[in-house]
Amino acid sequence: MSLYIGREASKLWKRICAETTTEINLLADNWKYILGGLIFQYIHGLAARGVHYLHRPGPILQDVGFFLLPELGQDKAYISETLFTTVFLSFVVWTFHPFILKSKKIYTVLVWCRVLAFLVASQFLRIITFYSTQLPGPNYHCREGSKLARLPHPQSLFEVLLINFPRGITHGCGDLIFSSHMIFTLVFVLTYQKYGTKRCIKQLGWLIAVVLSLLIIASRKHYTVDVVVAWYTVNLVVFFLDKKLPELPDRTGGASLLLPLSNKDKDSKTREENHKLLNGNSVDPADWV
Structure with a gap:
């Protein structure tokens, strides 16, 4: 064993x-x-972060999926x-x-x-x-009254370039x-x-x-x-x-x-080429590479 x-x-x-x-x-x-x-x-994450600064919470839009599917909570x-x-x-x-x-x-x-x-x-x-x-985000953290619904204006370029992964990705708003x-x-x-x-x-x-x-x-x-x-x-x-x-x-x-050929593959390939030569068949030059 x-x-x-x-x-x-x-x-x-x-x-x-x-x-x-x-x-x-x-x-x-x-x-x-x-x-x-x-x-x-990263650029995609940066763009999603940027649109969060533009997001303005508001009433949730009428949506057929919201009528048909119960809210999970x-x-x-x-x-x-x-x-x-x-x-x-x-x-x-x-x-x-x-x-x-x-x-x-x-x-x-x-x-x-x-x-x-x-x-x-x-x-x-x-x-x-x-x-x-x-669009006004339907997610819970994007609704009116949530602290995350609006992002305060950035104080520096570094703050803009910092995506705040993963929270900045999972709690974004506006990228719908x-x-x-x-x-x-x-x-x-x-x-x-x-x-x-x-x-x-x-x-x-x-x-x-x-x-x-x-x-x-x-x-x-x-x-x-x-x-x-x-x-x-x-x-x-x-x-x-x-x-x-x-x-x-x-x-x-x-x-x-x-893929690099193993010794077994090389021997098999050599025997095949020798078999072709013994039978009078020409070997494709590409096969010798």
Whole structure:
């Protein structure tokens, strides 16, 4: 038993080392896209913080979702946040699964390049939208009488640049149309829909997206229009950008050219080339690279 465990541990370590080498090479080629996407996450947070200064609390707008869905209450607002956090962490873990599991359909760096491209495009449209018109926030901390409904004018540039994470993100007001939570959720679900392998998880992902939409409205964190606009905007953004971005190399068809060949793979490749030569077949020069 100990011998078997040691052998499997050695295989896992070799797999992790091989994947790490591959991903580092990919990161060296694509670090600008990753860095740009991460910087824009800060810009998006900065924009959401900025619109909070413009927010003016007022009467909650008439909303069909508020009529149909009972209000969960302030003490149950954690339910939607817990579900969203579960989706976020699950997706992150899935993108790193090639380091551990044998199934290698995706490259972590390349997947995150696409995900960040989808997020940046959707968040850019979101910033334009919520700065165009500021609606009175339906969330509890955005209503009249709450100390957080209005932010005092900043006293310095440093105060503006300080997002106050995470409280400044979770207790923002004015950044309504459209929902940021739904942007992340739909981008993650659509990405797994294309590159995931488990059909049941794909179906579960869409179900969770619908449930999260209802919970966001029931928690009064967003108006129904914020969720509805997110559904068709994010889907359209992903649909059009997906056609423009280079497709990921498929790793299910065998060993990838990006992965270093093991001694066993090299010996197998050499025997195949020798077999071609013995039968009078020419060897493709690309195979010698």
